[in-house]
Amino acid sequence: MEASWIFKPKYNQETCRKLIDRFAEYFLDWHNQGIEYSIREIRAGWMELQCTLVEPSSNEYWTDTCVHDAALTAEDLTEGMMVLLVDAGIAYVSPYDQDGDYILEDVDLALVLTVLCEKDTNIYSPQGSRCWVQPVSGTPKDVDLLEALLSLQVA
Secondary structure: OEEEEEEOEOOOHHHHHHHHHHHHHHHOOHHHOOEEEEEEEEEOOEEEEEEEEOOOOOOOOOOOEOOOOOOOOHHHHHOOOOHHHHHOOOOEEOOOOOOOOEEOOOOEHHHHHHHHEOOOOEEEEEEOOEEEEEEOOOOOEEEEHHHHHHHOOOO
């Protein structure tokens, strides 16, 4: 199984990589789920995060949503650049936490990517003949790529 997200970041590649790596490894646990991923520039200003399931776990599935309520550490916030998620209101304080620690439970990768993106751009996640589109500040929608391709006129 493969998945990809195409986005236009407002930060440099190193900052994007730090945040995505921290989220993928520590909060999505991709390294234990058999997921390999790469982040690369695909066009001037546009990047692609591409994931591949190479070693299926016993469950043979993976997720792009954080499913645990581990508190963000000081290292997560600084080295992992997750302070950007706190500033954007994506990392939140659990109502059950007496210490006021920030968590990422039920936060998905697309939401994390919106924090990295330029204003008024979209995150695209093509899946076969469909494409899931997440506006940086808006409601996601599903687009029929086949319809767009069949109506495309090439000279």
